Amino acid sequence: MKKERLFTPGPTMVPEEVLLEMAQPMRHHRTAWYREMAKEVHELLQYLFQTKSLCMTFTGSGTSAMEGAIVGCCPPGHKALVFRNGKFAERWAKVCASFGIDHTVVDVEWGHGIKAADVVKQMDADPKIDTVIVVHSETSTTALSDVEAIAKVTRDRKALLLVDGITAVGALPVKMDAWGVDVYVTGSQKAMMLPPGLGFAAVSDRAWERIDSGKMPTLYNDLKAYRKSHETFDAPYTPAVTLVRGTLVALRMVKERTLEAIWSETATLARGTRAAVEAIGLKVYPKDPVDSVTAMLVPDGVDEGKLRSTMRDKFGFHIAGGQGDLKGKIVRFSHMGYVDAFDTLGVIAALEMVLKGQGYDVKIGAGVAAAQAVFAENLA
Amino acid sequence: MKKERLFTPGPTMVPEEVLLEMAQPMRHHRTAWYREMAKEVHELLQYLFQTKSLCMTFTGSGTSAMEGAIVGCCPPGHKALVFRNGKFAERWAKVCASFGIDHTVVDVEWGHGIKAADVVKQMDADPKIDTVIVVHSETSTTALSDVEAIAKVTRDRKALLLVDGITAVGALPVKMDAWGVDVYVTGSQKAMMLPPGLGFAAVSDRAWERIDSGKMPTLYNDLKAYRKSHETFDAPYTPAVTLVRGTLVALRMVKERTLEAIWSETATLARGTRAAVEAIGLKVYPKDPVDSVTAMLVPDGVDEGKLRSTMRDKFGFHIAGGQGDLKGKIVRFSHMGYVDAFDTLGVIAALEMVLKGQGYDVKIGAGVAAAQAVFAENLA
Numbered sequence: 001m002k003k004e005r006l007f008t009p010g011p012t013m014v015p016e017e018v019l020l021e022m023a024q025p026m027r028h029h030r031t032a033w034y035r036e037m038a039k040e041v042h043e044l045l046q047y048l049f050q051t052k053s054l055c056m057t058f059t060g061s062g063t064s065a066m067e068g069a070i071v072g073c074c075p076p077g078h079k080a081l082v083f084r085n086g087k088f089a090e091r092w093a094k095v096c097a098s099f100g101i102d103h104t105v106v107d108v109e110w111g112h113g114i115k116a117a118d119v120v121k122q123m124d125a126d127p128k129i130d131t132v133i134v135v136h137s138e139t140s141t142t143a144l145s146d147v148e149a150i151a152k153v154t155r156d157r158k159a160l161l162l163v164d165g166i167t168a169v170g171a172l173p174v175k176m177d178a179w180g181v182d183v184y185v186t187g188s189q190k191a192m193m194l195p196p197g198l199g200f201a202a203v204s205d206r207a208w209e210r211i212d213s214g215k216m217p218t219l220y221n222d223l224k225a226y227r228k229s230h231e232t233f234d235a236p237y238t239p240a241v242t243l244v245r246g247t248l249v250a251l252r253m254v255k256e257r258t259l260e261a262i263w264s265e266t267a268t269l270a271r272g273t274r275a276a277v278e279a280i281g282l283k284v285y286p287k288d289p290v291d292s293v294t295a296m297l298v299p300d301g302v303d304e305g306k307l308r309s310t311m312r313d314k315f316g317f318h319i320a321g322g323q324g325d326l327k328g329k330i331v332r333f334s335h336m337g338y339v340d341a342f343d344t345l346g347v348i349a350a351l352e353m354v355l356k357g358q359g360y361d362v363k364i365g366a367g368v369a370a371a372q373a374v375f376a377e378n379l380a
Numbered sequence: 381m382k383k384e385r386l387f388t389p390g391p392t393m394v395p396e397e398v399l400l401e402m403a404q405p406m407r408h409h410r411t412a413w414y415r416e417m418a419k420e421v422h423e424l425l426q427y428l429f430q431t432k433s434l435c436m437t438f439t440g441s442g443t444s445a446m447e448g449a450i451v452g453c454c455p456p457g458h459k460a461l462v463f464r465n466g467k468f469a470e471r472w473a474k475v476c477a478s479f480g481i482d483h484t485v486v487d488v489e490w491g492h493g494i495k496a497a498d499v500v501k502q503m504d505a506d507p508k509i510d511t512v513i514v515v516h517s518e519t520s521t522t523a524l525s526d527v528e529a530i531a532k533v534t535r536d537r538k539a540l541l542l543v544d545g546i547t548a549v550g551a552l553p554v555k556m557d558a559w560g561v562d563v564y565v566t567g568s569q570k571a572m573m574l575p576p577g578l579g580f581a582a583v584s585d586r587a588w589e590r591i592d593s594g595k596m597p598t599l600y601n602d603l604k605a606y607r608k609s610h611e612t613f614d615a616p617y618t619p620a621v622t623l624v625r626g627t628l629v630a631l632r633m634v635k636e637r638t639l640e641a642i643w644s645e646t647a648t649l650a651r652g653t654r655a656a657v658e659a660i661g662l663k664v665y666p667k668d669p670v671d672s673v674t675a676m677l678v679p680d681g682v683d684e685g686k687l688r689s690t691m692r693d694k695f696g697f698h699i700a701g702g703q704g705d706l707k708g709k710i711v712r713f714s715h716m717g718y719v720d721a722f723d724t725l726g727v728i729a730a731l732e733m734v735l736k737g738q739g740y741d742v743k744i745g746a747g748v749a750a751a752q753a754v755f756a757e758n759l760a
Contacts (some may be wrong), residue, residue: 004405011406011407011409019402019403019406024399026386026575059441060617061600061619064619094597094599099597189618195621196618197621217480218478219443237442238442240575241618
């Protein structure tokens with residue numbers, strides 16, 4: 001028997017309950033049935049983002065929702081600050097450039113998170129900046145930014161804070177209202193235990209004020225159109241009905257388990273994995289590691305491509321490689337969504353076995369024992 | 381037993397083979413498995429659009445693909461002509477307005493299709509027009525435009541022709557290359573027998589030349605990004621993997637049945653339905669009826685809302701009402717995708733029974749007999 005387990009940081013594994021819900025006979029969206037479902041999904045999204053703000057469901061990837069947020073919040077007369085510390089941050093800089101948004105890009109070493117002091121420094125130097133864009137969990141480098149502290153300084157300075165929470169929301173503590181974040185965005189295929197195809201944006205009243213103050217070239221990802229349709233729990237364009245059905249089931253599971261329990265378990269899985277990496281004699285890559293994904297440096301003498309393909313073809317464990325400059329240098333393990341401590345012990349065991357197979361000097365069981373010690377302390 | 385049957389013009393019914401394919405365990409998209417699937421989907425899309433051009437799969441509704449097409453093909457220095465003969469045509473005029481595209485909107489009476497002469501008249505009057513946007517099958521009014529003849533005149537005048545084929549492609553004869561259409565767009569939830577969530581655009585070399593000649597504010601729906609990723613059968617942003625899996629299965633079914641057989645059967649279902657409407661003593665709404673959807677005028681004394689809700693709640697037949705000015709005045713029946721003559725006899729029988737229940741003078745069986753006569757002649 002070879003079981004397949006996804007440890008890629010999106011798509012992640014989807015529970016059978018969700019898969020089978022989405023396989024139910026097709027239904028139409030201009031119905032009371034759909035509107036009732038959309039209403040409950042909205043309440044559950046507010047729980048997920050920890051907000052009283054409107055939460056919009058985009059038919060598209062997380063990028064569609066993030067484009068909608070950036071374009072809506074940066075009409076002419078405003079200036080954005082983008083911290084580029086990875087591949088996804090780079091994408092948001094591209095959105096600004098493509099739409100002719102006045103913006104400054106600050107390069108931050110990959111593997112580092114963004115701190116409040118970085119924001120203060122830039123805003124003090126350029127008082128025109130009134131919009132800050134950061135990635136909470138930079139999936140490409142697995143670096144964590146300090147959103148809570150950043151929100152404090154953007155609030156003090158009356159700037160809007162837009163956060164890419166694509167591998168953060170539902171995995172890491174995210175408290176949109178308590179922290180004062182203006183727009184939080186996520187995608188379905190990460191901590192939400194869903195296939196890809198939906199993007200979500202929670203939009204504060206402060207952000208709506210900005211959005212309503214200007215006009216930008218946008219239709220498909222136009223937040224205003226989503227808000228208008230939301231009044232009747234409708235969608236501006238045909239929504240991905242099956243994925244929305246799945247969202248209802250998945251978010252009910254999240255609510256029942258509680259976010260606090262999920263945040264805590266995700267952190268434990270990450271701590272256990274980092275302990276395992278060190279016990280094997282390897283290194284965690286980022287300077288500021290996030291708890292939703294762990295990146296490990298591939299040691300000299302080990303072929304990264306062969307490591308991943310052997311783990312996949314021989315043992316059914318799907319892990320991710322690096323992107324951009326990190327290609328061939330790191331491998332990444334997800335801790336998001338429908339994954340538990342025992343799946344995680346499995347992927348560590350397989351890692352050890354495949355490393356040994358490639359001639360790397362590893363004491364079989366060292367990583368597993370280190371991870372299990374963390375799990376025993378936190379989960380038992 | 382009450383069986384549910386969708387006769388709404390999107391979403392339409394989805395075969396169980398497709399639903400269960402999409403319920404398979406989640407898989408990752410940055411894999412040889414996905415690229416092989418994307419390659420076959422691309423070949424099948426070329427068959428569907430009858431083209432050798434590149435066919436792009438958007439994670440979004442048909443609107444996302446249509447926005448991508450319009451924005452890409454109308455950079456500064458070009459002028460678009462939009463014929464507004466229904467709700468969807470109106471949306472494409474809004475895209476032009478939102479993105480600041482130089483364009484002229486020509487209002488055409490609802491229920492009428494666009495003819496080549498309409499295009500000639502406008503282009504002769506304004507030589508700056510070099511891009512024509514028409515809706516092949518205007519779902520809101522069920523009117524058919526003469527795309528083949530229009531393509532002839534746009535080719536003669538070296539203008540680009542962009543066609544919304546959302547309720548046309550896979551239902552009506554569509555021959556992109558033979559006709560000389562530059563961009564054809566469709567969505568998953570119509571004739572393709574899939575849930576909503578994917579848009580498709582087939583883009584000719586002439587269109588690519590235009591797209592490459594300019595720069596427009598776009599990222600998520602940027603055709604250039606899709607083309608670049610397509611080189612490796614990849615996607616620029618995380619694709620809706622489960623829906624793409626469904627597309628492979630659904631399009632294999634289409635290919636096996638052949639487009640010619642599907643076009644012919646769709647036309648037969650429409651002819652039978654129109655014959656039934658007349659035999660019941662009612663009227664087909666549009667001046668230029670399309671074969672993918674039939675709209676019928678609701679007679680005086682019959683409550684449109686109650687007609688639809690009774691058909692749905694009592695007999696499980698889901699039909700659509702009118703949109704915009706047509707709200708309350710028409711009901712619409714789809715002939716697209718996973719629907720056959722016997723489903724169609726059923727919806728006509730239910731219509732007769734519900735009309736009679738509302739006191740409308742109908743000879744039970746008259747419509748069914750008229751439709752069956754058409755089916756017997758064409759399908760037996």
